[in-house]
Amino acid sequence: MTGASDNVQAWLDEINHAARTRLGQGQVADYIPALAERDANRFGIAVCTNDGRVFAAGDARMPFSVQSISKIFLLTLALQVYGNRLWERVGMNPSGMPFNSLTQLEAEKGIPRNPFINAGALVVADHFVSAYATPAQHIQDVARSLSGNAGILIDQRVLASEWKHRSRNAATAYLMKSFGNIANEVDDVLRAYFACCALEMSCVDLARALNYLAAGGYAHCLQQQLIAPDLARRMNSLLFTSGMYDAAGEFAYRVGLPAKSGVGGGIVAVVPGRFSVCAWSPALDRNGNSIAAQYALERLSDYLPSSAVVTGAPLTV
Numbered sequence: 031m032t033g034a035s036d037n038v039q040a041w042l043d044e045i046n047h048a049a050r051t052r053l054g055q056g057q058v059a060d061y062i063p064a065l066a067e068r069d070a071n072r073f074g075i076a077v078c079t080n081d082g083r084v085f086a087a088g089d090a091r092m093p094f095s096v097q098s099i100s101k102i103f104l105l106t107l108a109l110q111v112y113g114n115r116l117w118e119r120v121g122m123n124p125s126g127m128p129f130n131s132l133t134q135l136e137a138e139k140g141i142p143r144n145p146f147i148n149a150g151a152l153v154v155a156d157h158f159v160s161a162y163a164t165p166a167q168h169i170q171d172v173a174r175s176l177s178g179n180a181g182i183l184i185d186q187r188v189l190a191s192e193w194k195h196r197s198r199n200a201a202t203a204y205l206m207k208s209f210g211n212i213a214n215e216v217d218d219v220l221r222a223y224f225a226c227c228a229l230e231m232s233c234v235d236l237a238r239a240l241n242y243l244a245a246g247g248y249a250h251c252l253q254q255q256l257i258a259p260d261l262a263r264r265m266n267s268l269l270f271t272s273g274m275y276d277a278a279g280e281f282a283y284r285v286g287l288p289a290k291s292g293v294g295g296g297i298v299a300v301v302p303g304r305f306s307v308c309a310w311s312p313a314l315d316r317n318g319n320s321i322a323a324q325y326a327l328e329r330l331s332d333y334l335p336s337s338a339v340v341t342g343a344p345l346t347v
């Protein structure tokens with residue numbers, strides 16, 4: 031191990047220690063009842079460098095519900111199949127609204143602001159349902175191959191819980207269908223979307239699986255170029271402006287990295303050209319973003335040269 035790698039492990043150990051002082055603040059998501067049972071006193075963090083090394087601290091190998099982080103997988107796969115045609119049905123701008131808001135969608139005639147709010151991900155899932163015969167199986171296979179972990183599963187309890195409490199997402203999908211922006215049956219789209227959200231992955235799995243965003247589209251575990259470098263760059267731009275919902279501006283100010291959160295308490299962030307990182311702790315703030323994971327990423331960004339934040343300028347790890 032080089033001295034620089036020792037540094038990364040030392041950063042993560044320090045962050046693990048510091049972030050645990052934030053446990054006890056916030057609320058575990060309870061609008062999906064199966065998530066409410068999760069232990070709020072967990073914290074983990076993992077880094078995957080662009081040459082494939084993994085560093086981890088705390089509960090970094092414990093699987094959790096990826097929830098909206100899966101919107102990155104969905105978008106990647108849909109862009110691979112449909113390319114720029116996707117943007118005729120979903121926008122690229124921050125919403126400035128909660129992730130499950132309906133008001134903007136009505137005013138904007140069923141075109142969601144971006145692919146990382148629920149409405150946008152439902153449109154992406156609709157493309158996905160059109161493209162694959164068994165969407166849930168496909169997304170599970172993709173998560174497994176990108177992370178190199180064949181044990182990744184969709185949690186059937188979370189899936190059933192999301193289905194049972196689907197009213198708001200169903201309303202969102204039906205509203206878009208009324209504007210002609212959902213092609214398939216709403217139930218099929220919801221099932222595919224919930225299956226993605228219910229994937230159980232650890233910080234290590236997610237840091238590995240989403241490293242292609244830091245590595246110009248190259249997926250390590252697949253040993254192949256997953257998406258073109260310019261597409262990876264564009265996805266990072268979208269994550270920077272919209273990945274943290276209506277808190278994207280505040281997160282950009284505090285952390286300065288492209289990132290995506292989920293109501294399972296995970297946040298994945300990208301240091302383009304260098305590494306991917308996933309921090310996780312279940313308790314959330316009022317925007318649905320993990321309090322301890324945000325704090326951890328804020329501390330991590332303090333370790334980076336300011337040039338690496340936003341621009342991804344050279345950094346040795």
Ligand SMILES: NC(=O)CC[C@H](N)C(=O)O
Nearest residue numbers: 097098129148227292293
């Ligand atoms: N922000 C999130 O992680 C939301 C995902 C969740 N499955 C929902 O649809 O409400």
